[in-house]
Amino acid sequence: MRKTITLIILTTIYGCSDKISPYFESNTYINENSSVINDSLKFSHKSYGDVTFIKTKSTLKNHLKTNKVPFDNVLLYGKTYIDPIYEYYILTDSKKAFKYKNHFQKDTLIGNHTFTFIGIPLDKSNPSVDFKVLSSNLVLGDNYAKKLPSIYDIIESNKSSHQFLKGLTEFNNFPSYTNQEKWNKLQMQLTYASFLGQNNIYEELIQRWSPNKTNDTIISVIKQKGTNGLENVKREILEKAKNEKLVMFNENHFYPNHRILLTKLLPELKKSGFRYFALETLDEKKDSILNKGGKLDMETGFYTREQYFAELIRTAQSLGFQFVAYENQDKCKDREMGQADNLYNNTFAIDNNAKVIVLAGISHITEQPDANGKKWMAQIFKEKYRIDPLTFSQTHLNSYRKVTESVALLKNGFLDRKYESTDYNIINNLNFKDEKGTFSYKNSEHKNIQLTLYYxxxxxxxxxxxxxxxxxxxxLEKNDTFSITLPDEKIRMILFDEEGKVLENKTIN
Known part of the structure; x- marks a missing residue:
């Protein structure tokens, strides 16, 4: 009797479990889901962009049961959503024999594993060519990861999209094996996480990138010699800047709070006579479009799609600033020299009375050579055009941001030389999450979503x-609530899931 019960239990367990390959949960889906990698099998498969894969074991189990699928050891199941419509399965070491009249089937022995590809047309088309390609796109062994898309392919496929959660998911899933791959991956994860506001994933990543430093000497100098508090820092920056011709700020591209501070300074800087606003991130000729009243769009620049960079540009545009794109486009010229020349030629060369604000990436505003003797844009500009910029670095002391609750400002002269390649250091710990307001939305989905608001x-x-x-x-993670006070105009809300699908698209007031 006991043996009978045991046999029933085992039959029940294995009767369900052998439908799905034991390797299934090791699958990773990358580059808009068009490629799959499985480190446990040392296996990869390249598919098409219009194929949607089932990614969870529970969903696949339900699919196999509902559709009475007779296959065993299913490693992959995908289905197209664009004509031709078909589905296909890849099995590992199947123990069954299959022979169907209308199915495409191919068995491939690689190493110690047999992979069975089964393609099933779901409309009147004949996808035999697709099936032949897909069934051949199987790689197993030491070279399994070499034919996969690079991280630059993922950057390219997402560069014109504001479905940032989809991009972040793809970077999260991207397999990295070398230290350089891991470093590149972390930078892109941080960039796309920062596009999604102040969130838990961003906070975790930023701690990996720049853990809080605890050098007591530096902390003491910031507290004793620095100016602390947003209003006090604003007042001092504006006082120092008002008689200058050229003021440069830098930013780390995945610290939105660096842009927020400059947005708060712009109105008073405009009153002090500053009229030109030079942005490293602007694509070529996009400055003239903005200067003619054109709206910000996805082609304006890469980082300008981030919400607080967009707010910075919209604020500058409303104040009447003239935008200047100065990134070097001449491949035969040193980048720093090209930036310096473009900045001068588009401002002081055409306007002797110009007063210019610059927002650049991390090192471009430094006025001293780095450890390798490299000169950056600000130093080249000062030496070549005899205009000494007033420079504010928001990046040199990033690791000490927790020293202040908001912002602190430290003049050059109190720290080691490596921290003092600009006139001032700004320690920026501004919050970049909107305060609770009159509009709220709760994520009731069982997955992460991207809540996006447009004018x-x-x-x-x-x-x-x-x-x-x-x-x-x-x-928004599951059960997260978003709250904001909306501007006094119509706003369109669009919700995206991790695959970029639109869950909701409506106007709100």
Missing amino acids: ESEFKKPNDYPKKVPFRCFL
């Missing part, structure tokens, strides 16, 4: 969003 006035039609830059954009 309705920038839309010509409801589905015009792919080219528009969000007004606000946040990552």
